[in-house]
Structure formats: C-alpha cells, structure tokens
Amino acid sequence: xxxxxxxxxxxxxxxxxxxVPGSSDSNILSRYTASTIIEYDVIEGSxxxxxxxxxxxxxxxxxxxxxxxxxTGQKITYEMPRGVSREEAFRWYTxxxxxxxxxxxxxxxxPDCGRATIWASQIFRIRxxxxxxxxxxxxxxxxxEGSDQTLIALYVVERGNKRVNAHIEEVKPNGPVTFDENxxxxxxxxxxxxxxIRNVTPKRDxxxxxxxxxxxxxxxxQMLNLVNRDIYVVxxxxxxxxxxxxxxxxxxxxxxxAGQLAxxxxxxxxxxxxxxxxxxxxxxxxxxxxxxxxxxxxxSR
Numbered sequence: 001x002x003x004x005x006x007x008x009x010x011x012x013x014x015x016x017x018x019x020v021p022g023s024s025d026s027n028i029l030s031r032y033t034a035s036t037i038i039e040y041d042v043i044e045g046s047x048x049x050x051x052x053x054x055x056x057x058x059x060x061x062x063x064x065x066x067x068x069x070x071x072t073g074q075k076i077t078y079e080m081p082r083g084v085s086r087e088e089a090f091r092w093y094t095x096x097x098x099x100x101x102x103x104x105x106x107x108x109x110x111p112d113c114g115r116a117t118i119w120a121s122q123i124f125r126i127r128x129x130x131x132x133x134x135x136x137x138x139x140x141x142x143x144x145e146g147s148d149q150t151l152i153a154l155y156v157v158e159r160g161n162k163r164v165n166a167h168i169e170e171v172k173p174n175g176p177v178t179f180d181e182n183x184x185x186x187x188x189x190x191x192x193x194x195x196x197i198r199n200v201t202p203k204r205d206x207x208x209x210x211x212x213x214x215x216x217x218x219x220x221x222q223m224l225n226l227v228n229r230d231i232y233v234v235x236x237x238x239x240x241x242x243x244x245x246x247x248x249x250x251x252x253x254x255x256x257x258a259g260q261l262a263x264x265x266x267x268x269x270x271x272x273x274x275x276x277x278x279x280x281x282x283x284x285x286x287x288x289x290x291x292x293x294x295x296x297x298x299x300s301r
Contacts, residue, residue, distance in 0.1 A: 086135060106184065207256070238275075251272075259271075
C-alpha cells in the first residue's frame with residue numbers, strides 16, 4: 001500500500017510540472033532550462049504591440065508608443081525553476097533576441113515600466129503576472145524586415161511568492177509594420193542622460209547616409225530644451241581592421257552628427273569617436289549615442 005501511495009505521489013509531482021495541455025514552445029526562443037508553460041493562447045486578428053511604459057488616466061490605459069495591426073502568433077507564460085532571478089530570466093531571452101539580430105524598440109525595469117497591475121490585468125490579462133512595480137522587466141523587439149517580420153513582447157516578473165514568470169508574445173503581422181523608433185528619444189535622454197539614435201549606423205569610413213541625416217533632423221527637434229547643457233555625441237564603430245583607423249573614422253562620424261545637431265537645434269554638442277572600444281555587453285554594435293552627463297544617474301555601490 002505504501003508503495004502504491006508513493007507511486008501516486010510521484011506521478012502527481014510530475015503532473016505539477018507538466019506544460020499546460022495544448023501549449024507549444026516559442027518558434028524563435030529557447031525556453032529557460034527546466035521552466036514550465038503555465039499559460040498559453042494563440043493570437044489571431046487585431047493586435048496592439050506596445051513599445052513604451054504604461055499608465056492609467058482615469059479609467060483609460062495610456063501608453064505613448066504602440067502600433068495596431070493584424071497578424072497571427074502565440075502567447076506563452078513560463079514559470080522559472082526556484083532560485084532563478086528575474087534578471088537572469090530576462091537576460092536569457094534578451095540575449096537570444098540580440099544574437100538573432102533583433103531591434104530593441106523599448107526596454108524598461110521596475111517602476112520605469114509603469115504600473116505592474118496594468119500590465120498584468122489590462123494588457124496581458126494574466127493573473128500569474130501580477131507583481132510589485134519594482135519587480136518587472138519589459139522589452140519590445142522586432143526581428144526581420146518587410147514580409148518576414150516577427151514582433152516580440154517580453155515581460156518578466158518576480159511575484160510576491162518569489163516565483164519568476166516570463167511571458168512572451170510573438171506575432172507575425174499580415175503586412176509590414178513600420179515604427180518611429182526614436183519617438184521616446186527625448187524621454188530616455190532626459191530620464192537617464194544617455195540615448196541611442198535608432199536607425200543611424202555609421203559606415204566603415206565614418207560617413208552618415210541621407211536616410212540617417214533625416215533621422216538626425218527629427219532628433220534635433222527633440223533636443224531644443226537642452227540648449228544650456230553639456231552634450232556629447234559619441235560614435236561607436238565596429239568593423240574589421242585595427243582599432244586606430246576605426247577610432248579615427250568614428251571621430252568623423254561624431255563630428256558630422258554633432259555638426260548637424262548644432263545647426264538644427266542651436267546646441268553645441270561635443271564630438272567623441274571611440275571606435276570599437278566600448279561594445280555593449282560584449283556585442284560589437286555600431287551606433288551613435290547622445291550623452292548629457294548632468295542628467296546621468298549616479299549609481300552607488
């Protein structure tokens with residue numbers, strides 16, 4: 001009899017850790033080791049893809065940047081094994097998206113994401129994502145281009161019971177979706193003192209093409225409130241070859257961008273080219289950043 005009870009308990013314990021019936025893993029991302037699917041649904045028809053923090057004004061949910069389209073996809077909620085932190089789970093998925101060449105449209109941590117109750121109850125409508133505001137992470141990515149796009153929303157929380165859940169929504173639009181990737185540029189710059197100018201990638205010789213110059217013109221209009229600040233344009237350039245030529249080329253890039261901003265926004269940014277010396281978490285990402293040191297947060301250790 002004891003043996004029978006033991007067998008039943010063992011069988012029950014395996015059932016507790018089984019994925020919900022009818023669920024399926026992400027088509028793009030590998031699940032965290034030993035995690036379990038606890039919620040699953042398909043996406044068909046109209047979909048709102050959010051790339052901003054959320055808030056509530058009276059009874060209406062509010063967010064600055066989103067795009068509505070029709071498409072198909074799936075919603076998957078994973079429960080992490082005990083002992084896995086929210087930060088670990090979030091890095092697990094964002095690292096995969098970065099390796100796949102995804103474009104991050106928006107990312108936030110803690111209260112910067114807005115109210116967690118809104119994400120759980122009114123955006124995703126999943127109770128198991130309920131968490132304190134300080135224990136949430138969100139990222140919105142785009143993979144591919146044109147008819148081969150996939151949009152991915154990633155939301156990771158640590159609940160009050162210390163369990164970490166990761167929610168993924170991946171959707172293929174029925175037609176190409178376009179974004180204003182720099183819409184939140186001014187907010188990011190004013191909040192953190194540093195912001196990447198999206199869709200401005202310097203060429204190997206440090207030059208900037210005509211499309212990038214149009215983006216910079218739009219950015220200039222968002223910087224009119226920074227006239228009396230010390231501002232730096234920092235150009236990062238990664239390519240084959242030695243560091244010195246890349247640093248020199250990135251200097252030309254920074255000078256060109258700083259010159260255009262000075263002409264169009266009446267500011268006086270300083271140019272700095274760092275070539276390949278400052279990768280992002282080990283990734284060789286050519287980019288242009290605007291830095292306002294007086295607005296940067298001081299992190300105590």
